[in-house]
Each structure stands twice: as C-alpha cells, then as structure tokens.
Amino acid sequence: MSFLRHLPHLVFLYIILSSFLFAPGKPATSRDSDVLDKGRNITDGDTLVSGGGTFTLGFFSPAGGVPSKRYLGIWFSFSPDAVYWVANGDHPLNDTSGVLVMSDAGSLVLLDSSGRKEVWSSGSTSSPASGARLLESGNLVVYGQDSGTALWQSFDHPCNTLLPGMKIGKNLWTGAHWYVVSWRSATDPAPGSYRYVTDTFGGLPENVILDGNNTEKYRTGPWNGKRFSGVPEMASFADMFTYQLTVSPSEVTYSYAAKPGAPYSRVVVTEAGVVQRLVWDTSTRAWKTFFKAPRDDCDGYAKCGAFGLCDSNKGATSLCSCVRGFSPVTPSEWLMREYSGGCRRNVALDCSNRSRTIVNTSDGFEVRRGVKLPDTKDASVDMSVSTLDECRSRCLANCSCMAYAAADIGTGSGCITWTRPFLDLRLVDDGQDFYQRLARSEIVEQGNTTKHKVGAMS
Template identity: 55%
Template structure:
C-alpha cells in the first residue's frame, strides 16, 4: 500500500491558504480531488473538489470535542461540515486512515492504531480500478476508473447517505422500487455529530410534503414537530416565500412510479452558482442558508418553524391558527365549529381542537349518499395534513366536490395544485390548518343549517372622531364591539361611489377576505346592506408609521435602526404578497407611510389596499388618486397604473423611513438621495434625529447601505429599470442578486414641475349607524 505523492510547494501553498481562511478545527493539507485504489488518506491530508475547490474532505474535531471524524466541509467556511462518515463511531486520536480495500468492494475508514474498521461503505461488484472522488457538487463518490461518468456509473455516493444537510443535487424521499429512503438527521449537539433528536423527511403518503420529526426517526414513537404543507406544483403550500428565490434555487419534486423525491438546484450567475445548504440543526430548526462572499458569512433565507402557528396541530382538529392573533393563543375554530373544551381554551390549551356545531346530513344507500350538506370556503390556508387523505391528480374540481358529497365520511376537499387541478379528500379530522401568504382554498363540508339566511348581529359603539384618529387616513372612526374589542370602522359615502363601484364592492371585499399576510391589516367584518358600504378592521393603537417617522423625537428614536430595517422588510413582503397572491395581482395604488399602521409590537400592517382594484399585471386603470410624493412618473404623467407603480411608492416609503424626510409634492428627497449616493456619502441620508450606527456594527451598516441601494433602484424613472417586489424581498433578505441591478444614471429626477392629473376623486367617509354584519 503506497501513500499519495504530493508536491512540497503545492502543500505549502494549500496550507497557507487554509491558514488565511481561519480553518482551525478542520484544516488539512489538500492532495487532489480523488483517491486511487492503493492510495490512502490520513489525518492531516484532504481531498479538495476540482473546479472551484468549494468542498474539502478530511478529518476534523467539532466544537470543543477532541474526537476525530471524517467529514466534508465548505472550503470557505471550515467549521461548516455537511457530511460525516463515522457520526456515531468517533476516533480517539489522529490515526484514522481512509482507503479502498484490496478488491475494490469497500470504502473503509480504519483506526490506524488498532486497524479496526470504524466506518465502511460497501457496493455491489468489486472494481479493480475503483476511484474515490470528491465532485464539484460536493458529492463524494466511488466509481470505476475505467467507466464513463454519470450517477449510473457510481458504485457508491455520499449523497445517498446524507447527514444533517441537503445540498443542490441531493434528494429526500423514497424509492418505490428498492424501498430506499433519503432523509437528513440533526447532530446531537454542536460538539457531537452523532444522530440527534430531529429528523427531516419527505412524506410520501398523501401529497408530498416535508416533515420535521422529533424522536423515533419518523416511526415508533416519533412526534411531528413541523410540516411545510403539501407540494402545490410550484412550492410547498405552507412556505410561499420559497417562490421569492425559486429563480435562484429551483425546487424539484418528482412523483412517479419509480420514486417520490424532493431536491433543489442552484442557478449559476456570472460569479458562478452560489453556495447554499438546507440544514436541520440540533435545536430542531430547519434553515436555508446562502454564503455571502462580501460579508464572508451565511445568510439565512428561511427558517422553520417560523412562528407559533408552525407548531404541528397547535389548534387541534378543525382548529385554524392565525399568527396575528396572539391575544387568543393564535387559535380559532373554522366556521361551523366551536371549542371542544372552552375551559381548556380559556387556559390557552387549544390542542383538543374544535367540535362540529350541527351534524352533517348524510345517509348512505343505493350505491351513493343523500345529503343537503354544502361547502364553506376557507381561504388562504396551508392545507391540512394529507397523511390519511386520498389524492387523485386526474380529477377536476367539480368531480372532487361530487365525490366528497357522495361519501358520508368526507369532511373537506381541496385542489391538489395551485392551478386548481387534482383532488384531495379528507375523511378524518383535519389538523394543522393555518393562514399563510398565497394560501390555497379548503372546501369545508357543513350542514345546510349553517348556511341559513339569518345574519349575526355585531353591535358596534362608534366613537366620534378625534384628532388622533383623523391622522390615520384608513380610520374614519374608532368603534368598540360588544366584547370590548377596539375596531376601526370605515364607511364610504354614496356620493363617492360610482354605480360600478357599488356593484364591485362585494367582489372587492371577497378579494380582501382572501388575502392573509402578517403585513396586511386584517378585515374583520363588512356591511353590504342597501346603500351602506362599511368595512371593519382591527384597530392599531400605535397609529401609522408617518406619526413615528415624522413625529416627535421620542417616537422617532423609538424606531431604532434595526427596527426600521425590519419594518422595511415586512412592508416589502406584504406588497410582494399583494402582487403575487392567490387571487391574482393586486395593485395597492396608494402605498405611503400614513397607510402603514403599527401594531402593539411595532410591526407594520399595510392598510387601504382593499379599495384598490384587482388588475392583471400591466393593465392600466385610473380609478384612484395616488398621493403626491409617492406617484410614479408613468402614473403622474400618463395615468398608467401597473405593479411597478407600487414598486416606486415602496422606494419612496423606504427612503422616507431611513431619512425621516417627507418626500412631499416637490419630491426633493429623491434627487438628494441620488446625489449623496453618487458622492459616496449615502450614510448622510440617515435620519439626523437618530444616533449614527456604531462603526463596529458592520452588519447593521451593511444592511442600511443595502437598503438605500434598493430604495434608489425602486424610484428610477423607467418602470422596466425597477425590480419586482419579489426580487426586492430577495435582495433585502440577502445580498445575492443585488449587484445584478445597476442604477440607471440620471434616471432619478424630481417631479416638482409635474402635477398629478385628477383621474379620480378622494374617498369621503362619515359616521356609521348600527348595521348587521
């Protein structure tokens, strides 16, 4: 057996590179990207993938441990190990040796002192010319050196035995032919890579969905912790934010007679494909991370669970979780159901769920069923667990409804994909239902009595308006419900309604009711009786964002820099949801600081989107007036209303939030921001009432500079030069892609000589009489 031959100069160069990279725990001397039969790899040596050298195989000690493991890590981040061979059988010293056995049928890790086998990988058929190679993808493979490339030529590959990380090109799921399963399992701790308590799998019964388990490995006592919701053809139904970066990391779900699997890719740009990983960590959190070369750190794109509603079955059977309803333990019951144990719910123990108020009317017989039941639409939700549901991808919506009514056990149905195709039918209790952005519709089966024409009376005591409430343009009046809850009441005067507007009101409300996002103000109730057109919203005690940004010093300083950055991110996500929501592209048309309210935790809620019309992208319309200072050039000059008008308004909102300066009718803020950016003095744009960010807070300084850059991208004169809102969200949550957008020089101008044409009239509101809701 001979050792691998190495060039002394090459070894010195590689060692120096690792020293500069700060890779202390896993540093090793690189030898090549492959190991031939008859060679070995010892502690202190490594394989480095060819091409960009992004991945390194070698021996390491995790954290504070002195144990030695064979693993693969990212070359730029030596402490980020994504695959470990001997997870539960560590070496006590540095005597480890990796080699192919004599007949080429096994890859073996030996304890060099005792010569005992610590770990091995066997493969069918001996290969006298077997080669071990670390590929550019990060996949460690054994192949026949005489054969051609491709997965089929691999005798063994590490991608088939993942640890806690999923890389591009790997897969999770199950082979329906061999029964082999692919999943990732967390480390036990930061110092111990042995299999821990959490495991992520792809559920292959029902619709494919990713599930996080605690204990038991997915069976025999395992507990579901979190599920993504089913695959809807574009993304997992409960993780709509994945669509924001699907152009960079396209998701891939395969469902065939051969296998049901999930994986993702990484799209190369001018600088190459970005390094990315999905990891389940030992605390039970799944993260998607992307390497940011400029900050030399991992940026998080996604984390799950994200909020209390991601906790599996938090609200029990037929419960519906709302992440914005902390006052009620986030839980409520779907229509036609009430808490199974009101006393338990009063103590915030909602796991018992809800019980049906009126029994279903269904009698089986004659090869079918007779029923008077109907369906109630629950809009904008992550679909319930499909573990015991029946799925038919070939059925239509009409066929799905007919089948459900024909089965007395059916309690709900839904389309299987986001385009309305396929059929999912639930015959057991529905669990783990929650509101999500861009959620799907669930058709809940209820007794006919639940659809009686009687209406519930919601008595609201209306308080006459005061100065504090007039400033919030959305709130015409403050109301108090019979249960003591404060609400905002808005009534449109008949003189401000066109005949078309009166007819469209119900459609507008239906659109609003179907929009559920943490950054949108929730519609609680409405009235459409006779000549009355009334909307009732949740009341926000902290009023609108402009009262803080342009308000007294105490309010301005309360919104510290990190909080302002978080507010900007949340607003961007809300507008992106409107543009790409479940019911088409909704243009806000009047996005401004006074239309953004702050809840008790100072989180933004976008208001006044309900009076906007529903448009297909790039359709023009001239129904509402956009406030001066926020109107895009194409709308101000030509009355053209598109999604990019909202992008422009968002850019103004962003720059106002950072600067504390109102753009106003003269629009002097934008040229000033551009001049400062050109001069390299863009940090002078920041609100002078606030203390400058600390010079050693590199992350905050970087985020604020990135924000200013994005704001200027949004307010460029030409609509085509502006990014979309989904691209803005991606740029705000990571620097990936921001440099692909170049600011168009001299295309950010003042509109001080332009007057907004009177295409419409402002809405007028007055006192609300008692009304049925």
C-alpha cells in the same frame, strides 16, 4: 573494520527498503487533488479538494468540541465550519493518526491509529472500483473500473445537510430511505434526535420533521405542483432554485437544484430540530437564513386539534379558533390555551340526516383562503380530476366528505378530499384555498353578510 566501512551504505539501504515496506502509502495530494486511487491514502492534514475548489474532504474537530476527537468529513472550502457530511460521526478517532484508504475490495475504509481497526467503511461494491473522486457538486463518488459507473456515493448517505442534487424520500423498489438527520449537539456530529424526511405514507408527499420518538414535530404542507403549501417562501427562491418532487413507481423523493449564478445554499437540520435554508452571502462572507421552521407556535403539529385553525397573528389573545360551524370540545381547556382537544360540529350536515347515497343536499362550502392545507395522510387524492368544480361535486356527493382542495394549484386539477377530521390547518401568507363543508343554516347565516348562495362554491 570491513563491516564498519560499509555500515553507512547498509543503513541507507535499510531506510530505502523500510520506506517501501512500512510506509502507509502516498498522500492524496501527491497527484490529482480531487482523486483517491488505490495505493494512496489521506492522513490527518491531507485533503481532497473538488475540481473547482468549492469542497474539501479531510479530518476535523468541531469548533468548540474536544480537539483530540477527530472526524473524517466534507465541508465548504470557504467556510470550514460548514461541515455537511461526516463518515464516522458516532465513532470519533482519539488522535490525529487516522487514515482513509481505498481497499483492494474497492471500498473506502477509515482506519484507526493502529492501522488495523476499521472505524468506518463505504461497504462492499458490486464490482471492482478504480478509485474515488470528490466532485464539484460536493458528492464523494467511488467509481467502477470504467470510471463511468458510480458504485457508491456520499449523496446517498446524507447527514445533517441537504445540498443541491441530493434527495430525500424513499426507493419504492428496495425500501431504502434517504433523510437528513441532526447532529447530537453542535460539537458532536453523531446522529441526533431529529430527522427531516419526505413523508410518503398516503395522501400527497410533504416534508416533515420527526423527533426521537418518531413523532411529527412539523410538516411543510403537501406538495401543490409548485411548492409545499405551507412554505410560501419557496416562491421567493424560485429565481435561484428549482424544486423537484418525484412520484413514480420506483421512488417518491424531493430534491432541489441551483440555477446558474445562484449563490451556494444548504438545507440544515439543527440539533434543536429546526430546518433552515442557508444561503452564502459573498459580500459579508456569512450564511444568511432564508427560511427556518418551525417558524412559530402555529407550526407545531396539530396545535389546534381537529377542525382547529391556527393564526399566529392572534398570539396575544388566542392562536387557535374553530373553523366555521364548530366549537371547542372542552371550552374550559381552551380558556387555559390548551387546544389539542380540538373542535366539534355545531349543526348536523343535511347529508347526514338523509340516505347516505343521496346526491341532492343543501350542504355547501366556505372557502378559507391563504392556508397550509391540513394533513393528507387520511385524505383521498385523485390526480385524474381535471377541474375544481368536479372535485367539489365529488365531495358534495359523498356524505363523509368534510372538505376539498385542488392538488395542483398551477392547473387547478387533482382533487384532495377529507373524509375524517382534518388536522394542522393554519393561515400562511400566499397560502392555498381550502373548501370546508357547512350545513345549510350556517351558509345562510354567512350569506346574510357575504351574499353567498346555499350550496354554491365560494
């Protein structure tokens, strides 16, 4: 009877002890809502919210997907479907009992329902961590014990979205790449078939979309000092965003920043391989598409082959034509609108008929205005050239040079020269000037109608 009299007290004591021994930890919402400290966790239903309330980290299931498949992600608080980062995209949880913890080793760890299997981890850090914070920029950062050193950050591991402050490109010291990768489908956030990268392989940097075979699907055109030459729309965004192309001994990267008062923005690569710049319209509470690419058939890489020019305004007849002085390699294929075979020169250049070192030549140049510059992978770039006239002289003195253009349209400096067949030339609104080498006879013929002089720069 004595035992029974004390039983309620024993049960109460057992409950108290159990709460300490078996509880998974305090939910993140019990203290600062944007901080995850050691000894705390996030379970399904709990969240971290950035200091200004713009971004939320938690568990979700994609709209239209399988509700039981749960992912840890970060989204815009005012637009929950706009998920821009996912931890376990290729390893979904099968129920709502997953938990995110800060391990003793100082890394973020996502555990499954058993509490033992590691589904995802931010990885080991170089020094002890004090905790993680979701910043108002949308960046999830693991901090060192001094709270000033970032040991790991989600911005270094993009998913399908590029936010202001993030970057894509390459670390030239470590070889690390940053790129945006599409979801596998609208309901499956596993890495998909398309990547949006900053191409650093020769020439001038530009952004490209690569498919699952690492084949170029679309390119923005090279950076021209202000924007990418094939994306004139960037000029219309200049009052909202600043663009940064960094070329240094340590990295080649592209990023953008929002100006004060600018609306929320994101750059997304869809599961279909389309890159979109989306801007939040507060009046309609919807994302507006400010730009997308590929925008038309002319944006398909090398649509018209070597020495071809693509004009989307001529789609009813023929998208492709050969630049002046060239004709289709296989006319029968062009009649069937198969242009990939490209074009070949009609008349040999004067320079090619003489000594390869001769400087005095009757060859000249035609200017093609308003274009996306051709691919520069096989081109030569010299940023020390100070004027376009000097660039022209260099090209004219090199018998292998087929075309040239300014590398920086703001100053007219820098020199790009093409010594191999150029690819992926297209017309765009407010595009750049491109100077193509022609033989004397072709310039004279042109001069009959335009009064251009032989050898003169158009």
